[in-house]
Amino acid sequence: MPKIAIATYDKLPDLTFNDQLLIPIFRENGYTVSPEIWDNSEVDWSSFDIVLIRSTWDYYLKPVEFKNWITQFINSKTRLINSAEMVLKNSHKFYLKELANKGVSIIPTIFSSEKIELEKLKMWEKIVIKPAVSAGSHETEIFEVNMLTQEVLDNKTRTGDWLVQPFLEEIKDAGEISMLFFGGNFSHAIQKVPKSGDFRVQKQFGAQYLKFEPSTMLLSIAKNIVEIAGKESVYARIDGVITQNGFLLMEVEMIEPDLFFEHTLDGPNRFVEAVLKEL
Template sequence: MQKIGLVTCEKHPNGIPAEINLPNEFKEKGINAEFVVWSDASIDWKSYDNLIIRSTWDYYTREAEFRAWLKKIIELGVPLFNPPVVIFDNMHKFYLREFANAGIKIIPTIFSDEKDVIEKIEAKLWNKIVIKPAVSAGSYLTEVFEFRPENHLSILNKIKTGDWLIQPFLNEIEEGEISMIFFNKKFSHSIIKKPAEGDFRIQRQFGGLYQAYFPNEELLKIAANIVNHVTEPLLYARVDGLVINNEFHLMELEMIEPDLYFEFSEEYLNRYIEAYLEILK
């Protein structure tokens, strides 16, 4: 019987609530699956036929350790889904620049390694800006600034500490962030996430409201183009974005450890497992 490790973190050793039954679902397909914590030094990774990253929701706070773990998995020759090359690239959000250069609409973004950042923000006429780390998740270390002259030094001092994305505060977030989930590059389902009143963060821990969403054909075509821009095979991918002036703008293409919202339907989980079986053929 094939044995796979569902890679998680110390905070969720048995998986997140929506995925607790994942091992049982795999077992029904004749696969022995169990949750494994990526940072557990006692684990014999070579004992697994394959590894699937699920909820490594602390990787961005332990970046160096996580990168070392990925390199170890590569050296051991244990197949990882998504592939390590995808994970390495997706960890650092400057990948969005490459998408923009390829003609994909992204949220208006200034990258902190560009010259004359303050002048560029001024030229954009952004009165309110969001600054987020290039390696982060769940609004980690994300801050909102009023763009006034007295704040310029604080902004400059902040972005000198590492790699950052500077974006305008978009009122469209109140209408909801759209997440479109693909398994083996095929569309499965979609969710829209809205922030609590008076907040800009859509995550549940900040009071965000999640609802089923049904994208139209045009939106699905855009999302599929984004996913297919990645040439490597993908067991899973989540396209996150906002509709601005009637056009979809990519916020992130989540290919490491995104929530896949299995709690909305058991069918989504079944599609995920079927996609895993397909990708092995």
């Protein structure tokens, strides 16, 4: 029987509840399935037909190791989903600059690999600074520009690549919208609302996840982003915020996004169908 490895990390050796839902569906389609920890050196990845990236949620803490792990699947007989090339590109948030150049509306962003001058940030009252390689709001902070000093800014962005964006007040009230696409087709969407007084939209910070029904126009915008950012993606999650200027993209998640199957009955089946269509 063909073999599938579902890649996870050492804190979730048995996968998340959502990812566990995929196993019986793959087995019904004739596949042997096992969860495998992505940085376990004892795993023989070449013994699998498919390696499906799911909860590799510590990859940003081990960027060199993760890059090396992903690179081994380039030109390999083992199929990585999403593709190695797509994952490598998506792991660094400077891909947003390319999307903006192709006409996608993103949050206004300063992309920096060098010293950031405080004077250039004074066009905004409040800013968000986030690393280009990150997940789950890791090292993401909000600053009041009039309270920020060059020294604090330098210490924050001393090494690595960074994104600086204006803080959007809409996030405090309406949160973010996440739209899931499997095989390029829309599956379902949720609204992630932060707890009062916070801006982070992850559950570990008290956020609420609500089912969301996007408008026809919003779906068209999101599908266009998928076409531009990852036309060959098996799965993609479009994260953004609805503002008075329309929908602004925050991220395109094509590595290990939470799929929010608790908000859709048929989501796991649609996901597996998209995976198997690629084979």
